[in-house]
Amino acid sequence: MTAQTNHDHKLQRQRAIRDLVASGPVGSQREVVDALSAQGFEVTQATISRDITELGLVKAPSADGHVYVTPERIASNGAPSDLRLERILVDIPVSIGRSGLILVLTGTPGTASAIAQAIDESSLHEQEGTLAGDNTLLVLFADEPRLERWRERFRIIQTRSGGQHSP
Template structure:
């Protein structure tokens, strides 16, 4: 059952834009699957689906359908995303609060997770806000310096 449901999810996101878990629940229900939002959420995680920005809003995509999803850690994708998404950095304790435009937090989080920035304990993305968690002050400061260097390289590099 799980394999056929996950196969159906892959088919759905490959054939039409799906922007929310609710849409997936409705589509799967119409295909005869008995699912909840929690089940769909677990499937999304297990399948490694990414939320990618599109003109009509963010949609789910399989990692193999997203350029750079299987490459070695690199800051290139993060640079490309930051060139399009202005990100403001704030702080609360050992948490950096990154704020971008609506619908972009998960894309920025994924790019951070795939980058060479490794000092963070983890990232947590909402719609436009991303939390980057740290174990200590030294790692936070080192990470922030490196992140700001990536941002600065966009200003210094010709388009």
Template sequence: MRLSKNQRQHRIGQILESEAVTSQAQLVELLAAAGVDATQATVSRDLEDLGAVKVRTGGGESVYAVPELPKDRVAPGDHLRRVLGEWVVEVASSANLVVVRTPPGSAHVVASALDRAGLPGIIGTVAGDDTLLVIAESGPAGGRVGASLRELAGL
């Protein structure tokens, strides 16, 4: 079966959590066994997008792993810029609220990246399907935050 890029990458993440995957070819085979069509080149790009790295296990074997990004760790600026540039299609602000629009099913990706980024002036986010609400500090901070998000998204 053909999955969207996000669905396929989610499936790859699940496989890497449950299996010791030593090569891209092995990962292609595991995906095929799960009924997912993917080439080695596609898997290679997916692993890079996911930030997967090879780590040495206790037995000395090198396996792929996707490092977790804890909620209290600040997301790198390049990651935030890439997420916003890829997923944000519109930003509007009013007082201390910023409304960010994304393609359907993508708002949570942007909200998570913003929550982890620790940008100044942002209190938190609430994500729906294709829209997220960014709550800025009280007063007119929404305009500043909105302008910052538009710049990061390249809008």
């Protein structure tokens, strides 16, 4: 196979994965492997794992258990910024810890970037910035009063969403 053919095959496979996730609940990489194999793709779990990472798919809680969703679905625009954050917090339980002038927010695996983006786009502006990993994000503050104001406002948004909150 040529490099172009490999690239085309990869794009087709990734398109099929996105279509699969969009069409219904997919809870495991094994389900993706089986579905793509049924469509004629020769894939391994390792290949699917890389594709899922490249596509930015994350697992989020749903009525069907934890299922893969696209970043667009978690962070879909269409509501004012605080409502978007509330919608995300409905589906993603977030606990809050602290280290100095840094709040440590922990969600489910693969959700930190969506939460950080929603925070950055919300009316919460006391923070200096956010830094997201896989399931953990850091919210940085210049001083104690800003941190406390931000934490209280975040808790209000979290409570309105019905989400989990920590001391």
